[in-house]
Structures are given as structure tokens and as C-alpha cells.
Amino acid sequence: MLYIPGNNPAMIQQGGVYGADSILLDLEDAVALNQKDAARTLVRNMINVIDFYDAEVCVRVNHLSTPFGLADLEAIVPLQPSAIRYPKTESGEEVAELLKIIEQIEDRHGLPHNKMTLHAMIETAMGVQNVFDIASKFDRVDAITIGGQDLTADMNIVYTPDGAGIDFARKRIVMAAKASHIDVIDTVFPDVNDEEGLRRETEYAKRIGFTGKAVINPRQIEIIHDVYTPTDEEVRKAYRIVKEFKINSAAGIGVFAIDGKMIDAPIVTRAEYILRLANVTVG
Amino acid sequence: MKPKIAAQSGTFESSDVIFLIEPRPDNSGRKLEISSTVMQQFGANFNRIIVEMLDQYDMTDIHLIAKDKGALEPTIKARFETAIKRSLDEQEGTLK
Numbered sequence: 001m002l003y004i005p006g007n008n009p010a011m012i013q014q015g016g017v018y019g020a021d022s023i024l025l026d027l028e029d030a031v032a033l034n035q036k037d038a039a040r041t042l043v044r045n046m047i048n049v050i051d052f053y054d055a056e057v058c059v060r061v062n063h064l065s066t067p068f069g070l071a072d073l074e075a076i077v078p079l080q081p082s083a084i085r086y087p088k089t090e091s092g093e094e095v096a097e098l099l100k101i102i103e104q105i106e107d108r109h110g111l112p113h114n115k116m117t118l119h120a121m122i123e124t125a126m127g128v129q130n131v132f133d134i135a136s137k138f139d140r141v142d143a144i145t146i147g148g149q150d151l152t153a154d155m156n157i158v159y160t161p162d163g164a165g166i167d168f169a170r171k172r173i174v175m176a177a178k179a180s181h182i183d184v185i186d187t188v189f190p191d192v193n194d195e196e197g198l199r200r201e202t203e204y205a206k207r208i209g210f211t212g213k214a215v216i217n218p219r220q221i222e223i224i225h226d227v228y229t230p231t232d233e234e235v236r237k238a239y240r241i242v243k244e245f246k247i248n249s250a251a252g253i254g255v256f257a258i259d260g261k262m263i264d265a266p267i268v269t270r271a272e273y274i275l276r277l278a279n280v281t282v283g
Numbered sequence: 284m285k286p287k288i289a290a291q292s293g294t295f296e297s298s299d300v301i302f303l304i305e306p307r308p309d310n311s312g313r314k315l316e317i318s319s320t321v322m323q324q325f326g327a328n329f330n331r332i333i334v335e336m337l338d339q340y341d342m343t344d345i346h347l348i349a350k351d352k353g354a355l356e357p358t359i360k361a362r363f364e365t366a367i368k369r370s371l372d373e374q375e376g377t378l379k
Contacts, residue, residue, distance in 0.1 A: 009358040010298035037377035038292050038365045045357035071375050 001058070001185055001214045002221065005030035007039035009046070016052035018218035019225070023055045027072050028062050028087050036068045044075045058119060060085040064098065077105040080116045083143070088150065089120040092133035099140060114140075119185075123147030124154040128169045135180040145214065146173050148187030159190075161197055163204070174209035186210040192217040202227040228277070235278045238271035242282045245271075285309070285344035286370035293354075293362035300354040302366035307344040313337065319351035332356060336363045345370075 002020035004011045006027045015023045025047065031039040043059060059081050061072035076084065086098055095118070103113050118140045122131050128151070135144050148166050152159040159165065170186070177184035186205035189198045202213050202224050213224050230238070240258060245268045248256045255264045275282065286306040293301040300319075307314060319329050329351055337345070354362070368374045 008296070008299075009354060010296060013298060013355060013358075033378040035377070037368065037374040038362070040377075041365050042358065042361040045361040046355075049355075049357045068377065071377075 001212060002055075002218060003030065003060075003188065003214060003216050005039075006043045006059075007031050007035050009042060012042070012046050013050050016050065016055055018221055020055055020215070020218070020221050021212065022058060022082075023052050024058045024060055024085060024214070025081075026060045027068070027076075028060045036062070036071075040068075040072055040075050044079065047076075047079050047081060056082040058083040058085050060087060060121075063088050064101070070101070073101060073105060077102055077116070078109045078111065080111060083117045083119050085119040085121060085145070087121045087147070088123045088127065089134055090124055090126040091130045092137050095120060095134055095138055095141065099138060116140075117142040119143040119145060121145050121147045122169070122173050123150035125151070127151075128172055131173050131176040132179065135176040135182060141180075141182065143183035143185060144173060144177050145185040146170055146187045149190065151187075161191075161194075161201075163201065170205070170210075171208055177211075178209060183211045184209065186213040188214045188216045189220065190216065192219060195219075195223060199223050199227060230274045230278050234274055235280060238274040238278075239280060239282060241268060241271040242275060246282065284341045284371075286342070286367075287372050288370055290366050290369035292365035292369060295350065295352060297352050298354055298358065300349060300351040300359050300362050302362055303348040304366050304370045305346045306370075307346050309344055311344050313343065314346045316346075316348045317351075318349070319353075321351070321353050328356075329359065332359050333363065336360060336367075340367050342367065 001022040001024050002015065002018060003024045003026050004015045006025050012025065025043045027036065027039050027043060047057060059076045061076060061084055062068035064070060084102065089095060099118065106113055120134045120141055122128055122144055131144065135141060146166065146169060148159055151166055151169055155165060157165040174184050189201050191197060198220055205213055206227055212228065215221055215224060241263055244256060244258055245263065255262060257263060286304050289305040291301065291303045293299050295301055315333065317330060317333065319326055333349060
């Protein structure tokens with residue numbers, strides 16, 4: 001997911017060419033307080049005109065407690081991007097209130113309530129505490145994300161490359177997402193010159209369950225894709241597992257072995273996930 | 284209609300356009316100063332968009348300076364709308 005400042009026309013119009021799976025047009029932290037109106041109008045004009053190719057297009061609006069949040073929703077919701085990303089989400093009640101406002105805007109424009117989804121950003125200690133409510137109670141919330149910089153600020157700690165201060169939050173957020181069967185996106189890696197650090201952090205995020213990672217510079221996309229794309233060996237192995245599973249299932253056998261290793265339902269599920277990532281089907 | 288106050292929007296960056304707007308005395312008409320790095324190729328289109336937008340907002344007594352660095356039409360229209368609303372003191376959801 002590539003963050004693009006909402007007040008930068010050059011970056012918006014080029015946003016689709018870098019191969020990111022998702023584009024985030026940012027009206028929040030990337031926009032100066034006295035340019036919120038300019039960014040909102042620019043994003044509103046650009047979002048359905050610019051070709052972002054196959055990327056999912058999301059807009060991060062300002063929080064409703066600011067003077068900008070409601071104006072953002074009034075401008076962006078009628079355009080129905082793939083998702084609205086809501087910052088500093090702290091409770092299920094807050095999500096309910098946000099969805100009520102979104103649906104009122106959709107009603108005024110004759111729009112359905114089931115097209116555009118909501119990504120909730122968890123960026124405060126309170127949000128981390130309430131994350132399961134946020135992730136599980138609303139059909140329209142189809143992803144949650146962690147905002148590392150704001151979270152460390154809220155916790156009065158310094159963000160360190162090893163991510164020690166936010167490790168508990170990361171794992172709690174991942175678990176809430178997994179329990180709710182929704183996506184979970186890791187925070188940005190702020191040092192664009194540290195490619196090894198980015199790779200290490202992305203590998204860690206993948207290992208603990210994040211389904212993707214946000215980036216602030218197109219240079220970071222390739223490394224993240226490299227980490228998240230299954231290797232040829234992983235795909236071959238997954239293919240063999242799923243194929244054998246189908247053969248054995250047809251014969252009424254639930255558990256079987258490949259090369260002496262037991263294959264049961266969880267391993268098949270993981271293999272199917274790898275094949276989905278690789279866009280491979282077993283005939 | 285005329286601007287209430289002087290206002291600006293946009294930047295001098297590539298693919299952007301900057302508008303500066305100020306009120307003129309009543310019945311003095313429009314004064315437009317338009318320049319673009321792509322004037323030779325797209326100047327006619329740029330001028331057309333500005334005149335259309337001025338007509339849309341019924342702006343008469345206005346001094347408008349536009350410096351374009353190759354902005355696309357949606358950018359030109361967004362920057363123009365922002366400048367006009369700021370000049371009418373109508374902008375919502377921002378800090379002045």
C-alpha cells in the first residue's frame with residue numbers, strides 16, 4: 001500500500017505506475033493544516049480520472065474530531081473509492097458513529113452501503129486495547145492497520161528499528177484481524193535509504209501474520225513484493241499438497257503423508273493460501 | 284460577483300498550477316495574466332478552462348494570475364476552485 005500525499009498532483013497522477021497493490025491518497029498527516037481544503041478538492045477531482053491500473057484506491061480522511069473529517073467524508077464518500085481509511089480508531093462505538101455518517105452521505109447520493117469498505121487504523125494505546133471490537137463487529141471493516149509512528153507517540157516512547165515498543169500491539173492487532181478474517185497491514189518503514197532494514201521488518205511482519213505492508217516511497221514496493229511473493233519452491237510444494245489432498249479426499253482419506261511428513265487440514269489450508277497468492281489453481 | 288479577499292492556491296511544482304486572485308474595483312471587469320510552461324501545446328485549452336470556471340462562478344471584477352507547470356485539467360479545476368472559495372472566504376474544513 002503506497003501512501004501518496006493528497007496535495008501533490010504529480011505524485012497522484014503517477015501513483016499507479018509503480019506496481020503497488022493499493023494506493024492510499026492521504027488527506028491526513030501528509031497534508032498541512034492550512035492546505036486541507038486544497039488537498040480534498042484535488043483528490044476529489046483526481047480520484048476517478050487518473051488511471052491507477054489494478055491498484056485498489058483508498059483515501060485516508062481526517063478524524064471526525066478535527067475540523068476536517070466531516071468535510072473529507074462529504075467530498076470523498078460520493079466517489080466511492082475502494083475504501084476509506086480512518087485514522088486513530090479507538091473503539092467500536094467510534095466505528096459505528098463513522099459508519100452512520102458514511103451511510104447518511106451514501107443515502108443522500110443514492111449509493112449502496114456495501115460497496116466501499118473501511119480500513120481502521122490502530123494508532124493509540126486505546127485503539128490497541130479495543131482492536132477486536134473494531135475488527136470484528138462491522139461487515140464494512142475489511143482491514144485493520146497499525147500506525148507505528150503515532151502509536152509510539154501516544155505511548156510516549158521512541159520508535160526503534162527493532163520495533164520493540166510496538167511488538168505487543170502488532171501481535172494483538174494481527175490476532176484481532178485473524179479472528180475476524182480480515183486483512184491486516186503493517187506500518188510504514190520510515191527510513192527509505194535502509195533497504196536491508198525494510199526487508200528485515202517486512203519478513204518479521206509476514207512471519208507474525210501481517211498480510212501486507214504500507215510504504216511511503218515507491219522504492220520500497222519491490223522489496224515488500226519480494227518478501228510476500230511465494231517462492232517457486234513454496235508454490236510447487238503447495239501445489240503438490242493440494243493436488244494430493246484432492247486425490248486422497250476423493251478416496252475418503254483425510255490425513256496422508258508426503259515425503260514422510262503428515263499432511264492434515266491446517267497444512268492444506270496454508271498451501272491453498274500460498275496458491276491464492278501465486279494465482280495458481282489446481283486442476 | 285467579485286472576490287472578497289486576495290487568495291491563492293496551488294504550487295510552483297511540476298504538474299501543478301498556482302492561482303493568485305484579488306478583487307478589482309466594481310465594474311472594472313476581469314484582468315487575467317496567464318502563463319504556462321506548455322502554453323504552445325496546451326495554452327488554448329488552459330485559457331478555455333479558466334474562462335469556463337470564471338463564468339461558472341460568475342466572477343466579474345477579478346484580477347487572476349495563473350502560472351501553470353503542466354497541470355492536468357482536474358488539477359487546474361481543483362486549484363481554481365480552491366482559490367475562488369478562499370477568495371470568497373468560503374473554504375470549509377481547513378485552517379486559514
